[in-house]
Amino acid sequence: MADLPAYAPGKTVPGAIKIASNETVFPPLPSVREAILRATENINRYPDNGYLDLREHLAKHVGFAPENIAVGCGSVSLCQQLTQITSAPGDEVVFGWRSFEIYPLQIRTAGATGVPVPLRDETHDLDAMLAAITDNTRLIFVCNPNNPTSTVVDPEALARFVAAVPDDILIVLDEAYVEYIRDGLLPDSLGLVRAHRNVVVLRTFSKAYGLAGLRVGYAVADPEIVTALGKVYVPFSATSVSQAAAIASLEAADELMAPHRRRPATSCRPPRPTSSGCRWPNAPSTSSPGPLTTASSCARTVRTACGSPSALRTRTTPSSALPPSTPSTGTEITSERRTRHVRRVRQP
Incomplete structure (x- = not known):
């Protein structure tokens, strides 16, 4: 681990408008601030470790059962948990590059090998990502919209990609910026979760909801995957204050999203x-x-x-953080391997 660089957040430069972290400039709504204030009255108590109330609200919001919802300390923590439950030394994780810079760091932390696939026209090259799949592939990250290029994958192309990936490989659709998608490019990602047990959708309250400082995100996935995520997460990592703020934000979603729906x-x-x-x-x-x-x-x-x-960007990930491997090509894709995307859940 000595040569593993730490994740470096965007810098704040005096006199400049900071865009490196993609933070909203809108403050929380009064109702959200009130919920935060009320929650502080009980911060001497541990938060609900099962996030029951928040999961029920999220389930209603996305049209799933609470058993399909996992909560994390931002979606970035769920990225790490997903890597933990699927990948170990000798395994491979495919992702577009450049993309969210935490992916290669978390992959190396798990001891797995990252397979970065270069973008094409600043968006994910799904054909090349399919060609990069090998017998060792366990996990695929698709950041959509992509960070930092802001591009969106064509919904029909994404659906074809998901259908072509073997069902023993976990596909993570990282949708931190999904609320900003316009022009008919919104994918039916939740429909893909319903149709494919190996698809996970990640979303966050850090961007459009303006709760970056409170750190709360969630995953929508098959209950088996949600159960596995619960075995490797840090207990109490989403605080009672962040849970209350997230619930209040969901209840005020129409009002909260209005500024972001304008052009x-x-x-x-x-x-x-x-x-x-x-x-x-x-x-x-x-x-x-x-x-x-x-x-x-x-x-x-x-x-x-x-x-x-x-x-x-105000910072870049050193080249040493990237895995040395390069995407393979011409790989024949089959779906005959047994389901294994949560086979290696290690006890915390």
Whole structure:
């Protein structure tokens, strides 16, 4: 582990608008703040370790049973748990690259081998990801919309991809930014969970819901997978305050999502490339931030002005963090292997 780099979050630069962490600029609604305040009255008690109330609200929100819901300390913790329950030394995990930079770090922590598949036109190359599957593949991450390129996989192509992957390989659809998808590109990811027992959907309250500081995310999956996730998670990792805030946010979802459903692209001015990244002309100080937008058209403007998506980041994962392997090609895909995507659940 000595050569494993730690995950480095986006930096805050005085006088610049921070876009490295993709945080919403909207504060919590009054009803959410009130729920947070009420929850602090009982912080001398441990939180509900089974997240029963939150899981019931989430189940109603996504149209599943509570048994299909797992809660985590942000969806990033669920990524790690999914890697733990599927992968060990000698196993492979396929993911697009560049994508969420935590994937290769968590894969190495599990002792598995990462198989990064280069993006095509800044989006996931699903055909190449299929070709990268081998007998050692245990897990596939599809970040959709992709972080950091903001691109979305065509829903029909995603459905074909899921159908083509052997059912003994776990497919994780990481949808941290799903609330921002427009233009008819919203995938029926929950329908894929219903149709395929090896599909997991991850979502978070950190982005559109504006609860990044409270750390709460969830998975929608087959009950067998949810049970396995419960065996490797850190107890009490989602606090009573974060659970209360998440429930209040779900109850106010229509009001909360309204700002994100608008297209404020007309308020975006082309950013100016600088030696340290990109910033907007006359950008206000961080103490009085102006409105930002996550509209895809604005993201493309930023990428064009900066020259490349990587110029947007205030940090990059060192090349040493990436697995040395490269995707294989021409692999014949079969579905004759027995189901094994939760076969290696190790006791905590």
